[in-house]
Amino acid sequence: MSTPTETALARRWRLEINMGTEAVPDWQLCPAVTEFQWTAEPNHEDDTSYDTDGWGENTKTGQDWEVEVTFNRKATPDSTAYSAVHEAIRLAFFAYGEPSKVHLRFFDRNGLPEAYVGKGLPNWEPQGGEARDLDQVQVTFTGTGPLTPITNPMAA
Template structure:
C-alpha cells in the first residue's frame, strides 16, 4: 500500500520572492500576481538500429524563461515600484542594455532558489473599464541558471578581499564612476586603504572597514549604510611601475538584505 499523505501540507503557488539587481543592489519586485520559470530542453534523437524500436531523446542544451505578472501599483507618494520600473525601462533596450540579473526563491520550506541573467521584455496589459492596470515581464535566460542559497532572514554584509600579487609602484581603485587617487604601495596600510575606499562617493564615510597588510592581503567589510547590500566589486585601475604588476579584488561574501 502507498503511504498515507494526509499529514503533508500543500504548498501555495504564491510563495515566491523575486528581486532584480539595480546598480549592484538587490531590489524587490513588488505587486507580483503570477510567476512561472520553466526550464526547457533542446532534444536530439540518439537512437540507432539497435535501440529496440524505441526513441532515445537526449538533452543537448537547456534554456530558461521567467514570466512575472505584476500589478502596476503606486506607493503613498504616487511613485511606481522601482523594481518594476527598472525592468520596464530595460524592456525598451536591445543587447546588453536590455538585460537584467534576477533571483527568485521559495519563501516556504521548499528548497528552490535560483539566479540568472536574461533579456527583458515588458508588456503593459490593457483592460476594460472595470480592470486593473498590469503588466507581464518576461526574462529570457542568457546563459546558465544558477542554484543559490536562499537569502537568510538576517542581512549579510558584503566582504571583498584585495591582494597585491605583484606590487606596482601605485594603483587606483574604482567603484562605478568614482575613482581614488593613486595609492602608493610602499606606504600603503589598512588605514590608508580604508580612507581611500570610504572617500568614494558610492561607499561613503563609515560604510567600510579594512584590515590586513600588503603581505597578507586586505579584507574590506562593508557596513553602515551599505549593510546588507550587494556592493559593486572594487575595480583596480591605473597600475604604474613594477614588473608585471598585479592587484586583484575578489568577493568573499556577497552582501544581501534580509530575505
C-alpha cells in the same frame, strides 16, 4: 525528517531584481506580484544508433528558460514615481546589449530549497483594462545564459 503532508502554495515564489552590479549586488523585491510561473525546457535530440538494439536513445543538447510574472504597478503616494524595480525592468525592455538583460533571482519565500538565478530579456506588456481595473503589467523574461540553482537566501 517527517513525511510532507502540506500542499505548497503558488504564492510561495519571491522575485528579486539586482539593482546593483554583479560585483556588488543589491537584490530588491519586485513588489505586487499577482502571478508567477517559470519553465526550463530542455532540448532532446534523437541519438539512436544500430548499437542500441532498437531502443531509442536521446541526448540533451541545450535548455531554454523563461519566467512569466504579472504585477500591479506601484506608484508613490503623490503619484510622481513608480517602483524603482518596475522601472528598471521597463527600461531594460527598451534597451539593447547588456543593459537589456535583467539580473534576477527567484526562490521559495518560506526557505524551502528551490532557488535560482539568471539573466533574462524582459518583454513588457501592459494589460490595460477598464476604469475600475488595476494597472497591471505582464513581463516575460526570456533567459539568456544559464538559470543556476542557488542556496535559497531565505533558508534558515
